Amino acid sequence: EPRRKGHGRRERRTATRMPREIITIQAGQCGNQIGMEFWKQLCLEHGLSPDGMLTEEASAHAGGVGDRKDVFFYQADDEHYIPRAVVLDLDPHVINAIKNGAYSSFYNHENIMMPNADGAGNIWARGYSTAESVHEEIFDTIDREADNSDSLEVPR
Numbered sequence: 001e002p003r004r005k006g007h008g009r010r011e012r013r014t015a016t017r018m019p020r021e022i023i024t025i026q027a028g029q030c031g032n033q034i035g036m037e038f039w040k041q042l043c044l045e046h047g048l049s050p051d052g053m054l055t056e057e058a059s060a061h062a063g064g065v066g067d068r069k070d071v072f073f074y075q076a077d078d079e080h081y082i083p084r085a086v087v088l089d090l091d092p093h094v095i096n097a098i099k100n101g102a103y104s105s106f107y108n109h110e111n112i113m114m115p116n117a118d119g120a121g122n123i124w125a126r127g128y129s130t131a132e133s134v135h136e137e138i139f140d141t142i143d144r145e146a147d148n149s150d151s152l153e154v155p156r
Contacts, residue, residue: 020153022072023145027088032098039083039103042072050102052080074148080105084149086141087112090120090127111141 026035043050046069047058073081085107089095095114098107115134120127131138146152 020071020151021074021084021149022153023084023086023142023149024072025086025088025142029089029091029094032087032089032094035085035087036098036101036103039085039106042083043106046073046081048073048081051105052076052082054079054081071153082106082108084145085111086138086145088138089114090130092118111145113138113141 024035024038026032042048043052046067047055048069049055052073069075069081073083076082083106087095087098087107092114095112098104099109099112113134115130115137120130
């Protein structure tokens with residue numbers, strides 16, 4: 001059978017490429033609600049329960065080819081998977097819904113940031129000034145997640 005030009009090179013390049021890690025940043029009510037649905041879907045796709053543990057079915061197939069949990073998750077010492085996510089909001093209701101919901105033990109709680117317990121009250125200037133006062137803490141959290149990644153994916 002004739003071989004297509006370049007076919008073998010593409011396979012080798014893909015096979016040796018390191019997995020890339022992605023950090024998600026969820027901000028505001030919309031970002032956190034969409035982010036929560038995103039993580040629920042990833043848990044379903046990778047066989048993770050809401051607490052980040054492998055389901056029995058996924059455990060039976062662990063180590064299967066193509067399951068790249070390490071792209072979006074890191075594995076803690078106690079074997080559960082934690083998303084590489086930074087969660088930000090000024091509204092306590094949104095953050096509390098995450099902290100008290102079915103996925104409460106899923107996130108790294110050091111990465112859940114609610115700098116103002118009162119919220120911004122839909123006042124742009126209040127949200128801006130609050131964010132301005134805590135931007136270093138936000139960047140430090142993102143930097144810490146990036147430092148803990150082996151091969152961070154950077155958009156081009």
